[in-house]
Amino acid sequence: xxxxxxxxxxxxxxxxxxxxxxxxxxxxxxxxxxxxxxxxxxxxxxxxxxxxxxxxxxxxxxxxxxxxxxxxxxxxxxxxxxxxxxxxxxxxxxxxxxxxxxxxxxxxxxxxxxxxxxxxxxxxxxxxxxxxxxxxxxxxxxxxxxxxxxxxxxxxxxxxxxxxxxxxxxxxxxxxxxxxxxxxxxxxxxxxxxxxxxxxxxxxxxxxxxxxxxxxxxxxxxxxxxxxxxxxxxxxxxxxxxxxxxxxxxxxxxxxxxxxxxxxxxxxxxxxxxxxxxxxxxxxxxxxxxxxxxxxxxxxxxxxxxxxxxxxxxxxxxxxxxxxxxxxxxxxxxxxxxxxxxxxxxxxxxxxxxxxxxxxxxxxxxxxxxxxxxxxxxxxxxxxxxxxxxxxxxxxxxxxxxxxxxxxxxxxxxxxxxxxxxxxxxxxxxxxxxxxxxxxxxxxxxxxxxxxxxxxxxxxxxxxxxxxxxxxxxxxxxxxxxxxxxxxxxxxxxxxxxxxxxxxxxxxxxxxxxxxxxxxxxxxxxxxxxxxxxxxxxxxxxxxxxxxxxxxxxxxxxxxxxxxxxxxxxxxxxxxxxxxxxxxxx
Amino acid sequence: xxxxxxxxxxxxxxxxxxxxxxxxxxxxxxxxxxxxxxxxxxxxxxxxxxxxxxxxxxxxxxxxxxxxxxxxxxxxxxxxxxxxxxxxxxxxxxxxxxxxxxxxxxxxxxxxxxxxxxxxxxxxxxxxxxxxxxxxxxxxxxxxxxxxxxxxxxxxxxxxxxxxxxxxxxxxxxxxxxxxxxxxxxxxxxxxxxxxxxxxxxxxxxxxxxxxxxxxxxxxxxxxxxxxxxxxxxxxxxxxxxxx
Numbered sequence: 001x002x003x004x005x006x007x008x009x010x011x012x013x014x015x016x017x018x019x020x021x022x023x024x025x026x027x028x029x030x031x032x033x034x035x036x037x038x039x040x041x042x043x044x045x046x047x048x049x050x051x052x053x054x055x056x057x058x059x060x061x062x063x064x065x066x067x068x069x070x071x072x073x074x075x076x077x078x079x080x081x082x083x084x085x086x087x088x089x090x091x092x093x094x095x096x097x098x099x100x101x102x103x104x105x106x107x108x109x110x111x112x113x114x115x116x117x118x119x120x121x122x123x124x125x126x127x128x129x130x131x132x133x134x135x136x137x138x139x140x141x142x143x144x145x146x147x148x149x150x151x152x153x154x155x156x157x158x159x160x161x162x163x164x165x166x167x168x169x170x171x172x173x174x175x176x177x178x179x180x181x182x183x184x185x186x187x188x189x190x191x192x193x194x195x196x197x198x199x200x201x202x203x204x205x206x207x208x209x210x211x212x213x214x215x216x217x218x219x220x221x222x223x224x225x226x227x228x229x230x231x232x233x234x235x236x237x238x239x240x241x242x243x244x245x246x247x248x249x250x251x252x253x254x255x256x257x258x259x260x261x262x263x264x265x266x267x268x269x270x271x272x273x274x275x276x277x278x279x280x281x282x283x284x285x286x287x288x289x290x291x292x293x294x295x296x297x298x299x300x301x302x303x304x305x306x307x308x309x310x311x312x313x314x315x316x317x318x319x320x321x322x323x324x325x326x327x328x329x330x331x332x333x334x335x336x337x338x339x340x341x342x343x344x345x346x347x348x349x350x351x352x353x354x355x356x357x358x359x360x361x362x363x364x365x366x367x368x369x370x371x372x373x374x375x376x377x378x379x380x381x382x383x384x385x386x387x388x389x390x391x392x393x394x395x396x397x398x399x400x401x402x403x404x405x406x407x408x409x410x411x412x413x414x415x416x417x418x419x420x421x422x423x424x425x426x427x428x429x430x431x432x433x434x435x436x437x438x439x440x441x442x443x444x445x446x447x448x449x450x451x452x453x454x455x456x457x458x459x460x461x462x463x464x465x466x467x468x469x470x471x472x473x474x475x476x477x478x479x480x481x482x483x484x485x486x487x488x489x490x491x492x493x494x495x496x497x498x499x500x501x502x503x504x505x506x507x508x509x510x511x512x513x514x515x516x517x518x519x520x521x522x523x524x525x526x527x528x529x530x531x532x533x534x535x536x537x538x539x540x541x542x543x544x545x546x547x548x549x550x551x552x553x554x555x556x557x558x559x560x561x562x563x564x565x566x567x568x569x570x571x572x573x574x575x576x577x578x579x580x581x582x583x584x585x586x
Numbered sequence: 587x588x589x590x591x592x593x594x595x596x597x598x599x600x601x602x603x604x605x606x607x608x609x610x611x612x613x614x615x616x617x618x619x620x621x622x623x624x625x626x627x628x629x630x631x632x633x634x635x636x637x638x639x640x641x642x643x644x645x646x647x648x649x650x651x652x653x654x655x656x657x658x659x660x661x662x663x664x665x666x667x668x669x670x671x672x673x674x675x676x677x678x679x680x681x682x683x684x685x686x687x688x689x690x691x692x693x694x695x696x697x698x699x700x701x702x703x704x705x706x707x708x709x710x711x712x713x714x715x716x717x718x719x720x721x722x723x724x725x726x727x728x729x730x731x732x733x734x735x736x737x738x739x740x741x742x743x744x745x746x747x748x749x750x751x752x753x754x755x756x757x758x759x760x761x762x763x764x765x766x767x768x769x770x771x772x773x774x775x776x777x778x779x780x781x782x783x784x785x786x787x788x789x790x791x792x793x794x795x796x797x798x799x800x801x802x803x804x805x806x807x808x809x810x811x812x813x814x815x816x817x818x819x820x821x822x823x824x825x826x827x828x829x830x
Contacts, residue, residue, distance in 0.1 A: 041617060046629045052821055054799035057778040058633050062684060069691040078702055085699045085706055089690045195811040237801035247801065258623070265620035272615045294615065357811035362796060363803040402777035402796050414750070415658045415769055416743065424664060427794040428813070453693065505702040 002291050007303035008034045008268075011290055013275045013319065014311030016101020017558065018544035020253035020261065021154075021565040022308050024227070027267045029573045034302065035267075036292050038274040038311075039067070039098030043254055048104075048244030056401040060242040065105050066090060067097040067312075074314060075450040078467040078503045080331065086453050086461060091507040093514055094242065095312045099271065100253045102312065102512055103558075107241040107366030107398060108217030108250050110160045111555040112151050112563070114377040115144035115180040120440075120551060123378065124388045131388075134443045135471065136334070136341055138550035141522040141531035144180045147563045150570070152183050154562035155215075158251035159223035159231050162186035162215035176212040178373040191220045191234065196359045196431035196490075197370040199352075200395035203489030209372040214394060215559070216367030217251035227260040238399040240366025250366065270294075276457060278307055278323040278541065287325075287541045293457065305580075306540050306572070309518070313547030317447050317517030318462040326528050326537050329446050331465075337528045339447035341516040342464065343552040346391070346437030346472045348480045348500040351407050352492035354429040361400030361430065369396035372486075375479050376554045377438070387474035391437035391554030393483045395490075400427065407432075410496050433487040435479045437500075438554040439515070442469045447517045467504050476500035513557050518547035520564075523586075530584040532575075533568035539582045542568055633821065635682045636782045642680035642712050646733075647719050651676055651768070653735035657742045658772045665789040667772055675775030675784030676768075685712030707763055711771075718764035721756035722749075780820045787825065791818040798824075 010026050012019045015037040026033050042065070058064045067090075075084035096102035116123045118140040125131060164185045165175025190213030193201075204211040218234040225231070234249040248255050261267050272295045279288045279301065289303035309316040320326055320338045329340035371394035373379055382388055399405055407430050408422040450463040468476075480499055487495045520543075521527025524536035533548055535541040544565050546557040553560075575583055617624055643651060655667035655676070667673075679685055687710025696708040707714055722745075726734045730741060737745070748754035749765040756764075775784030777791070779799065785791065791798050798818035806814050817824060 041624065043623065045625065046631055049630055050801050052630075052632050054801060055633055055779055055821060057636070057774060057782055061774055061778075062635070063689060068689040070689050073691040076703060078700065082700065083697065085697060085703045086691045086693070087703075088687075088692065088705050091704055192807045194807055195809060198810070233804070235802040235804055236807055237803065239801070262618050262622050262624075263620055264618070267620075268616060268618040270616050354811075358809070358813045359811070360806070360809050360814050363806050363809065363814070400796060402791070402794060403774050406773075406777075406794075415746075417660045417662045420659050420662075420664070420666065424794050427796065452695065453691075503702050507702065507704045 002299040002301040005300050005302050007289070007305070008032045009304065010034070010306045010308065011036060011302055011304035012308050012310045013290060014038070014101065014309070014315070015099050015253075015269060016096060016310065017103040017253055017562060018565040019310035020257040021562060022310060022544065022569050023267055024257050024261050025566070025569040025573065027261065027264045029577070030266070032266045033268070034304070035269045036273040036275055036290065036302065037099055037269060037271045039271065041271050042098040042100050042104060042244070044244065044246060044248060048246050050246035053243060053246035054237060054239045056403050059105070060401070061403060063090060063094070065096060065098065065244065067095045070456070072315070072455045072461065074462045074464050075453050076464045076466070076506045079444065080465055084450055084463045084465070087506055092505065092510045093512040094509070095314065095512065099258070099269070103252045104244045104254065105242050106558060109367040109369070109556040110155065110158065110215045110217050110559045111392070112180060113144070113553045113555055113560045114178065114379070116378045117553040118142065118144050118147070120389070127378065128382060128388065132471070136441045136443050138341070138441070138519065138521050138526060140550060141520055141527070142564070142567060147567055148180070148183055150563040150566035151559060153566055154559060156187050157225050157227065157256050158217050159187050159219060159225055159256070160215050160217055160251070161188040161190055161220040163190050163213055165212055174212065176373050177210050178376065178379045186215065188220050188223055191216050191218060191365065191368050193370060194360070194363055194368065194397050195357065196395055196397050197368070199431065199490040200433065200486060201370045203486045204370070204372050206489055207485055209374045209486070211370045211372050214367050214369040214371050214396070216365070218365040218367050219249045225256055227257065229256055229259055231255055234365050236363050236365050236368070238362045238364040238401065241398060275319065276459065278319060278325060280323070280325070280538065285538070287538045306542065308542045308544060310544045313514050313517055313545050314447070314462055316543055316545060316547045318449070320518060320528070321449050322459055325535065325541065328448060331444055331446050334443055337519070337526065339517050341441035341519050341550055342445050342447045342466060343439040343441055343515045343549065344466065344504070345511045345513040345552060346439055346468060346476050346500055347434065347510050348437070348476050348483070349432055349434035349498050350480070350484045350487035351496045351498065352431045352433070352487045352490050353409055353426055353494050353496070354431070354491070355493040357491070358428045359397065359431045360428055361397055361405065364397040364399045366398050367396070368398065369394045375482055385474065385478060387471045387478065389438035389440055389471070389475055389554060391435050391475070391479055393433060393435050393479065393486065395431060395433050397431070402427070409494055431490065431492070433483045435476065435483050436554055436556070437472065437475050437479060439552040440469065440471045441516065441551040445469070468500065473500065513546065513552060515546040515549040515552040515557065518543045519550045520548040521550060530582070532571040532583045533564060534583050536586060540580065542572065544568065633781060636675070636678045640678045640681035642685055643677050647716070648673060648677060649735045650719050650722065650733065651715070653742060654746065654768055655772045655775070657739065657746055658769055659776050664793045667776055669786065670776050670784050670789050671786040672772050672775035672784045675778065675782050676771050678783050679771065680712040680715060686710050705763065707759065709759065711767060714759065714764055714767060717759050718756065718761065721759065721761070725754060725756070781822055788818045788820055
């Protein structure tokens with residue numbers, strides 16, 4: 001029997017980027033906010049100080065800051081004819097754990113989705129006719145124009161370094177000409193690029209594309225954000241993704257929001273507190289709070305007037321299914337919503353091997369890169385191509401952490417003298433051109449509860465059924481040759497192309513961009529949340545994160561996740577509090 | 587972690603109403619309420635697991651593992667796994683949480699999966715090594731009347747190739763799973779920071795030109811394709827920084 005605690009205005013489930021965003025705005029509005037975080041407290045001095053932050057084995061290969069699979073994992077299969085088996089240790093993606101969540105160990109590549117990405121269904125149908133059978137993409141219900149002020153604010157909180165390409169509708173040289181109109185320039189100038197980006201930029205221009213500096217959350221200069229928090233210039237140490245920044249140079253909840261929040265008397269955070277279920281009132285019309293368990297195994301009921309799900313998308317979906325909120329998605333009938341439209345990211349690329357020049361990949365940063373957007377979203381004509389969507393193509397120099405990054409040319413064996421000598425010959429002389437492809441929703445890709453495997457509390461694990469779709473494969477086949485063409489123009493000795501082949505493999509790391517499952521939309525029959533990220537079923541339950549995406553765009557998700565959180569919390573404060581109830585009538 | 591004054595305040599807050607219980611681990615796990623960022627001396631969590639002497643392997647197992655590592659990353663014109671003492675790295679790893687699979691999801695049922703479903707052995711890494719080394723020894727003694735470590739380098743290479751290409755299989759466990767694991771661990775031990783026992787004297791970093799755990803390359807961003815030659819630095823510094 002759970003012990004009853006005293007109530008709060010708002011309880012946040014999970015305390016990463018979106019938890020910090022909701023907490024900051026809601027406490028600022030005077031509400032009493034409590035965040036429950038499954039993992040431990042984390043901060044720079046304790047967990048990733050510069051004296052020990054550059055430790056590839058501990059943080060990446062031994063998963064120093066990720067969720068332990070022993071605590072909870074997912075089961076996975078490529079299709080519903082197979083038996084899903086647990087991911088016994090993480091591979092293809094790395095959910096975070098502890099304060100700051102995945103926002104601690106991200107690279108900092110901070111793109112806005114395109115205006116057309118938010119209306120993917122209606123836009124593509126209007127331009128290209130009916131969508132193929134089985135493709136279940138949808139509109140978000142919120143538009144780019146509505147989100148623009150919130151993108152702008154999140155970018156100022158983070159101090160994003162970039163160059164605007166579209167200021168209030170005017171195309172600006174040096175930026176991304178395809179981006180949606182921005183109300184303001186980036187708060188900081190782009191990072192200083194290295195040799196590989198210079199070569200990529202020249203090669204891309206040479207084939208008529210429009211390169212621009214990747215919007216970066218690694219600081220190009222010292223910066224003070226709107227909450228008065230300071231970030232330091234990035235030192236290009238090459239330990240960004242999968243690591244915490246010891247230098248206060250990467251925007252994270254820790255560096256940009258939490259220190260301000262911790263000073264507020266109406267905010268509290270409980271760590272090592274894992275939420276087991278979201279509780280409902282007897283009539284099922286609203287949530288009454290959450291039940292959680294602490295590290296001693298004791299469980300508590302925490303009452304709250306508002307609950308916001310701020311955990312990783314996979315866990316948000318699982319919590320809704322375990323709590324029996326909303327209709328679970330059924331792939332046979334196509335009905336139901338929770339777990340629907342799970343999407344990922346379709347990655348491919350080309351590696352350039354230089355002979356004379358040194359790319360010195362250890363001089364790197366998580367979002368140090370140049371990109372082209374000419375083949376993203378609907379920036380190019382898809383007539384007759386047999387797919388929709390696209391991706392950006394970029395040359396990043398993020399790291400030369402040697403356990404992870406030691407590319408060798410084609411035809412070299414995987415071990416032995418020949419391998420070792422090839423690693424040595426090429427270690428300082430490679431650059432990569434990557435395709436960051438969109439993943440369109442399909443009826444057969446979804447999340448539900450596993451019938452066999454359970455976590456340490458005896459609750460079913462989440463089951464993931466996913467494979468790359470025909471759209472994904474065609475998209476990748478169309479864009480990878482563009483990346484190859486740019487790579488061949490960069491002046492190296494040889495280029496090795498990494499195509500997207502075969503089924504989705506859960507083992508090699510790809511990206512921690514898992515989306516969908518708690519999607520937003522315009523219709524309760526086809527979405528979990530309305531345009532304000534409010535549950536259609538329980539009006540005092542809100543959901544944050546990339547689980548809201550009805551399909552994944554050809555970008556990294558964090559900027560859009562941040563903008564949606566600010567948009568939603570703004571609606572809570574300006575609309576919901578004065579009149580608690582559904583913000584959209586079904 | 588918190589001052590006595592704060593505890594008192596918290597208690598007053600919590601036990602003010604008698605019907606309300608307090609979370610048991612509250613004092614260690616609640617932050618905020620206007621107190622600012624928590625900080626107390628010596629909270630930093632420097633690396634620990636794998637940095638101190640620990641052993642899992644028997645002397646015979648250790649000999650076989652060292653011999654395998656020495657063929658996966660041979661010593662030739664440059665240093666190999668033997669020079670880097672990779673076997674000590676692996677031995678310590680197997681004796682730690684990693685070898686025990688402590689952070690892995692190890693609940694059954696254990697079924698054979700597709701390649702895309704990853705590691706599905708019921709054995710955590712250390713036990714997989716133990717079972718596989720027995721099977722490997724049996725195979726080598728049947729085929730060549732000697733243990734793996736006593737075979738010629740050519741024979742050793744042929745056996746490893748057989749495991750890698752699934753031409754040699756074991757009865758109860760997957761030889762390929764073992765091969766993939768030991769290759770991964772060998773690469774880890776060759777390139778990880780020397781604090782973990784391998785990459786001795788940073789031989790592997792020096793060999794490939796990786797400058798190690800430096801954290802400020804701002805002066806080198808404009809290298810424009812020129813070589814940057816910097817002596818590597820480990821988390822424990824580098825030779826010459828401390829007395830022998």
